[in-house]
Amino acid sequence: MSKTDELRATFFQESEDLLEQLTDGLDEMSGGEADSETVNSVFRAVHSIKGGAGAFALDAVVRFAHRFENVLDALRSGELAVNGQVLDVLMRSSDHLTVLLEQARDGVPDDGDPAGEPLLAELMALTGAEADEGPSEAEVNFQPMTLDLGDFGASAPAEMQFRVDFQPQDDLFKSGNEPVFLLRELCALGEAQVDCNTSALPEFDALDTEASYLSWKVELRTEASETAVREVFEFVDGLCVLGIEEVGGDSAGGGLPDLPDLPSADTPPSSEPAAADDAATKAAAPAPVPGPAASSAATPAGPPQKVEPPAKSQPPQPVASTIRVDLHRIDRMINLVGELVINQAMLTQAVKRDGIAQGSDIDVGLEELRTLTRQIQDSVMAIRAQPVKALFQRMSRIAREAGADTGKTLRMVTEGAATEIDKTVIEKLADPLTHMIRNAVDHGLENAEDRLASGKSAEGTIRLSAAHLSGRVVIEITDDGAGINRDRVRSIAEKKGLIPPDAQLTANDIDNLIFQPGFSTASQLTALSGRGVGMDVVKRSIQSLGGRVSIASEPGKGSTFSIVLPLTLAVLDGMVIEVGGQTVVVPISAIIETMRVPTEQVFQLGTQNAVVRIRGSYVPIVDVGAVMGYRPAVDPTGDHVILLVETADGVRAALLIDVIHDQRQVVIKGLEDNYGQVPGVAAATILGDGRIALILDPSAIVGHNGAGGAAVLTTPLAAE
């Protein structure tokens, strides 16, 4: 990867963060929290994107971001008040900016952005600006910054006061010098007030990266002599315009305010020639904070703008310090830790086999190793976990787009965006969620007239929520639309031969028909959804993540789709059992209880199947050994054990097995890489003795047995 490509990649990564910041800010504003810090953060985000985009000549982005920024600037200065209409335009602009950046990232050729024209017009209408000549006029409102570099030298009696004017020339950077170091050295001499003069900075586009535009004015109180001050600049003699002037021992800079966050002088920019504009970019964003915000808050006659709440007016927000790490490195580490866990288990087993006494040093040491290994594993897994926030923001955008395309007004509500899930899961969720959101807007919500007619507000609501629930993640998509039209679903399913005409189906069964392949309820195909590949694809992709999707619908009130997902794809709490001479693992999450077969509670049902009565209800018995082909079917009343399992669809079954061995956390190993999918098997794992054990997929096994509602539905399909 060339240097430019790397920078480009970094820009797009940072843009993602900035877009998130932008969306956050807009959300806050729509929540009525339009204080100036929020507006500022939104402005900064757009401004930074524009700056970066300019550096990579992404003209469409720059053009759009510029107009966007103008509106935000008007908001910031109070020329424009926040209202619903403005927010709507801002949100759509933010969406459009996201699209533009994605296009730029994916290398879509710049077509002058015709799609953005109407939005641009709307944005311009907001500021009342005529078609101005582009991002050229004084939009770079850099303010001279006061850098208070703190109390360096303790005040001493013989203090002198100097005024130092320092203006580096281009050659200063070319010879590898760095103003920050000089200023720092200067500050070390005494108490300094440093002013950076950025007035010479040109428009970002016109910026020559090799040139020097900044100059500094330093008010220095020091015990040192003028010679000592001059010595600081000894090595840049002739590379800068330097003026050192003694102004007497009186305080001059006392009236200058202390700025809470000082961006530039303490952040050493890279010592490349580009250092000057680098520093300028960094300074550009935070610099305007105190200016307009303070003035608008202080002007009583100003336009309606909330007085800043004190807590918000402190700009230094605790920024979580993060690093970007290549995902492959983390994956490699996770694999290695997985090996470590297996190795540790094998070691424990070997020690046990050799008859090492419990409580011996070796035993205690091993126990500690086990705890540590587990902790390492948890920590490594936590690295992969990420909040679903970015995903949810993307979904909000998709909902708005879908709303615009179908002409439905809707409100998107997200909850639990801080919920953390494995990154891979998040990535793989994007497609199915997109489809479900579009479906909810397209098929779920009614149009405004129908809604009003049924006594609802014209604006539909889509709710997207995430939460942790007993070791799993539950994501719900709820619409307040018409709910599933069961008669229509049923007749369509009959027409398409998905169910026999006389099938006895519960309401829930009918709702679940929409997950059948080839089912599509839209009476006409729309651009959004309705290609007939909808929900069955969603279901399959969720299942491939080890999750389940289900639906609950109430006619007239709306539908809720629930996705239940494992927290991670890498480990699983399992019960190690034996059946037909084979050791297999059953996910604990599916097991409700275990018991010896209560012989007198087992009843024959039909010719081949048996049920067991557990606390009054009858549960079908599934002979795992027979279903997996390990051995022929056995008499369930023999010497066996029952695992009562419940699948995510709520179907219960009694798995008939031989022996329960152990309960432990196992590392999931895919079978797909070298072999392929095996019916009834979710994955494989490696046991303590180094052998491979298969991990059962209880849902598939229960379905295989022909028990439960889901299986009834799939039978006609299987028969085709």
Next chain:
Amino acid sequence: MTDQTENDAEDVNELIAFRIAEQDFCFNIMSVREIRGWTPATVIPHAPSYVRGVINLRGAVVPIVDLAARLGLEVPEPTARNVIIITQVDGPIVGLLVDAVSDILSVSEKEVQATPDVASNGSEFLSGIITREDRMIRLLNLGAIVPEKAGVAA
């Protein structure tokens, strides 16, 4: 014989030769990742009869194909004296269960004869025949023996 092969170094291939049910087979050594002793494999349900199961190869799940069963030969229960040749041809790693590895041969392309037409099964897995010291060594077509993904064939 060796003189001939050395004259034409470009076409010389290194082949690994092994025995199954008293018959000699070979394939290109570049497909071999390692050779290890037999360890019991974990049975996979609903697998083709020639798939013995899966073993743990330093953390990777590797399916074992019983070559004798695959080629339609007599299949004895494997013992500790059997050998697994771990192969990789474009992607999946697959272990082949054989009786014993016998030799490594340098064979020029010219020495490979076409497989004679015979009616019996198994010849579709051969891509030629090589003669060495009165023995007939069958050149296996690994791609045909190990389907894209063994499980898919099930």
